[in-house]
Amino acid sequence: MDSQYFRRVLGNFPTGVVAITSVNGSGAPVGMAVGSFTSVSLTPPLVAFLPDKASTTWPQVRDSGSFCVNILGSEQETVCRTMATGGGDKFADLGWRPSGSGSPVIDGVVGWIDCDIETVHEAGDHYIVIGRVRDMEVIDSALPLLFFRSGYGRFTPLSLSAWDNDLIQPMRMADLARGHMEDLAQRLSTECFATAPVDEDLVLIAAAGVIRSRKLVTRVGGRIPFMPPLGTIFAAYQPGPGQDRWLARSGNRSAEYRAQLAATLVTVKSRGYSVDLGHGWHTQMEELMASAGAQHGPADRTRADMVHSIADLPADFESPAMADPVSQPVGTINVPVFGRAGEAVMTLSLLGTRLSDESVIAAVKHLYEAAQRVETQLRRAGL
Numbered sequence: 219m220d221s222q223y224f225r226r227v228l229g230n231f232p233t234g235v236v237a238i239t240s241v242n243g244s245g246a247p248v249g250m251a252v253g254s255f256t257s258v259s260l261t262p263p264l265v266a267f268l269p270d271k272a273s274t275t276w277p278q279v280r281d282s283g284s285f286c287v288n289i290l291g292s293e294q295e296t297v298c299r300t301m302a303t304g305g306g307d308k309f310a311d312l313g314w315r316p317s318g319s320g321s322p323v324i325d326g327v328v329g330w331i332d333c334d335i336e337t338v339h340e341a342g343d344h345y346i347v348i349g350r351v352r353d354m355e356v357i358d359s360a361l362p363l364l365f366f367r368s369g370y371g372r373f374t375p376l377s378l379s380a381w382d383n384d385l386i387q388p389m390r391m392a393d394l395a396r397g398h399m400e401d402l403a404q405r406l407s408t409e410c411f412a413t414a415p416v417d418e419d420l421v422l423i424a425a426a427g428v429i430r431s432r433k434l435v436t437r438v439g440g441r442i443p444f445m446p447p448l449g450t451i452f453a454a455y456q457p458g459p460g461q462d463r464w465l466a467r468s469g470n471r472s473a474e475y476r477a478q479l480a481a482t483l484v485t486v487k488s489r490g491y492s493v494d495l496g497h498g499w500h501t502q503m504e505e506l507m508a509s510a511g512a513q514h515g516p517a518d519r520t521r522a523d524m525v526h527s528i529a530d531l532p533a534d535f536e537s538p539a540m541a542d543p544v545s546q547p548v549g550t551i552n553v554p555v556f557g558r559a560g561e562a563v564m565t566l567s568l569l570g571t572r573l574s575d576e577s578v579i580a581a582v583k584h585l586y587e588a589a590q591r592v593e594t595q596l597r598r599a600g601l
């Protein structure tokens with residue numbers, strides 16, 4: 219087998235890149251760049267990588283009995299090059315802290331997996347090292363570094379053009395929420411959707427249920443400006459400065475409008491949910507979004523139209539004084555899903571007009587239960 223040909227063909231298969239780190243007999247950190255990392259088993263939790271028999275790092279890792287897998291981020295190409303260069307102190311210019319096993323967790327990595335060496339198999343000029351996972355964590359939702367045809371790069375999904383770097387985290391949350399949303403949509407025969415704030419936009423990150431109307435902004439990846447009076451749940455649970463930025467986006471408004479906004483935030487927080495009566499406004503937004511064409515950030519012209527349209531809404535749009543909140547037909551009903559710091563990281567919503575026999579209060583109860591299940595999943599995923 220011609221080695222160059224072998225490498226060229228296999229170079230067409232892309233891999234992630236990790237730094238396998240450990241501490242040697244003298245207590246010094248050691249590490250190597252590895253593209254042959256893979257998960258192996260869930261029960262028990264096993265992972266593997268394949269060190270070259272010629273590697274000078276591997277025997278030091280083996281002697282320590284444990285190693286840490288550092289998933290490199292797309293900005294860490296230099297770290298990768300350092301780790302791939304034989305000899306010398308690879309940690310001279312790197313910040314790191316010890317994992318439970320003492321192996322280095324390098325600053326800025328996407329995540330790490332701390333392992334004890336379980337078994338080592340021989341395979342040609344390499345070893346297959348199986349590690350038993352003792353601890354692991356995702357630190358950063360940054361994109362991982364990828365290696366393909368001798369070059370470095372990063373992941374771009376085909377499925378959703380709006381899946382920008384800033385949407386990676388919200389989309390991970392959406393993946394965890396989708397099952398619960400589908401259950402709910404099916405049980406109540408309506409549409410359920412999830413929204414998250416991303417910079418100055420509110421982004422529809424997931425939709426479930428039969429989309430029977432085009433009334434709502436039902437396009438996943440679609441964005442609308444995150445400005446008053448929309449997104450009150452996010453604003454209500456944000457600390458002061460975030461709330462001020464949200465308020466500032468409404469521009470120069472009357473003292474009365476501002477006072478109504480402040481009162482709306484108090485109402486939304488005390489109710490724990492927001493509700494809107496629709497006003498045919500969703501139709502207007504849907505048309506604007508359709509004219510924006512792309513699912514990416516709205517074009518300037520469309521954005522300006524949206525800003526105008528949103529500015530026309532009453533300040534209490536998301537907490538209207540309802541004569542009879544139990545039976546009044548509503549547009550959407552929204553509840554918060556909380557992050558670890560107590561901030562609302564996404565909302566789960568039901569299209570109220572499609573709820574057949576359910577009152578707002580009953581719908582809120584269902585939404586709460588789903589939101590709690592989603593929160594449990596977010597915690598488990600370290601989000």
Ligand SMILES: Cc1cc2nc3c(=O)[nH]c(=O)nc-3n(C[C@H](O)[C@H](O)[C@H](O)COP(=O)(O)O)c2cc1C
Nearest residue numbers: 250251252253254268269270273274275302304305
């Ligand atoms: C993207 C990439 C992937 C690599 N994958 C592996 C691998 O799976 N196994 C391996 O032994 N070396 C791999 N290497 C090479 C090692 O990082 C490097 O040869 C080794 O660490 C050199 O130094 P050492 O003698 O200090 O171990 C890879 C290098 C790069 C750049």
